[in-house]
Amino acid sequence: MMKKSIFLSALLCSLFLQAQKxxxxxxxxxxxxxxxxxxxxxxxxxxxxELCGWGNRELQLYTKTNHRLEEGxxxxxxxxxxxxxxxxxxxxxxxKRFQYGRFEIxxxxxxxxxxxxxxxxxxxxxxxxxxxxxxxxxxxEYVGRAPGxxxxxxxxxxxxxxxxxTKTTPIPNIEEGFHLYAVDWDxxxxxxxxxxxxxxxxxxxxxTQEVWPFDQEFYLLLNLAIGxxxxxxxxxxxxxxxxxxxxxxxxx
Numbered sequence: 001m002m003k004k005s006i007f008l009s010a011l012l013c014s015l016f017l018q019a020q021k022x023x024x025x026x027x028x029x030x031x032x033x034x035x036x037x038x039x040x041x042x043x044x045x046x047x048x049x050e051l052c053g054w055g056n057r058e059l060q061l062y063t064k065t066n067h068r069l070e071e072g073x074x075x076x077x078x079x080x081x082x083x084x085x086x087x088x089x090x091x092x093x094x095x096k097r098f099q100y101g102r103f104e105i106x107x108x109x110x111x112x113x114x115x116x117x118x119x120x121x122x123x124x125x126x127x128x129x130x131x132x133x134x135x136x137x138x139x140x141e142y143v144g145r146a147p148g149x150x151x152x153x154x155x156x157x158x159x160x161x162x163x164x165x166t167k168t169t170p171i172p173n174i175e176e177g178f179h180l181y182a183v184d185w186d187x188x189x190x191x192x193x194x195x196x197x198x199x200x201x202x203x204x205x206x207x208t209q210e211v212w213p214f215d216q217e218f219y220l221l222l223n224l225a226i227g228x229x230x231x232x233x234x235x236x237x238x239x240x241x242x243x244x245x246x247x248x249x250x251x252x
Contacts, residue, residue, distance in 0.1 A: 034069065079241075087224045103249075115143070116141070139181055
């Protein structure tokens with residue numbers, strides 16, 4: 001039944017992309033024994049001194065060791081060792097970036113109170129203009145304090161943090177098995193999908209940089225955060241937890 005479901009999902013996605021005349025331009029299938037250093041960078045530590053708590057008062061230390069690749073899957077592990085929370089965050093800054101396209105991730109969520117898995121994109125000009133003027137596209141966010149819900153958001157200078165352009169979509173049993181999360185982004189609009197179902201569209205009439213910083217290249221980020229403003233209170237009895245990623249694909 002699982003293989004049939006995956007096949008049908010892939011078929012629907014293929015038909016959608018054919019209708020949109022998009023072709024696969026890059027894929028990370030996680031088939032190698034280690035992450036490709038020509039593509040991926042690690043974020044390390046707690047963000048200090050520049051961005052302590054990674055800007056959200058998160059609790060985790062990011063390491064190079066809280067992940068593994070196995071049988072074509074990336075496993076990001078959140079754990080507590082002594083008084084330390086540990087996890088992994090990777091990104092493609094300076095190595096892989098895109099302007100427009102459909103971005104997909106097939107993943108199984110980590111769960112539990114305080115857990116916060118995410119797949120997102122940041123504007124490549126972040127070092128020049130800072131956040132949030134660079135723009136942020138959150139393809140997938142899930143927090144264990146809100147089971148059965150997926151968050152899809154956009155952060156801009158005009159609306160960020162608690163005032164971001166966002167949609168919360170209730171999806172019963174989203175924690176079970178793998179699901180396909182996607183964003184379709186062009187010069188006119190950004191649309192978010194879960195299992196090829198449209199859940200949110202952002203298409204503002206105003207196109208200033210403060211409202212629409214999305215006419216530039218963005219790079220990819222993938223992480224499993226713990227606690228913080230959005231993750232919420234942490235229950236230590238949930239650990240360890242794993243965020244499992246089958247693939248990331250980009251179509252243009």
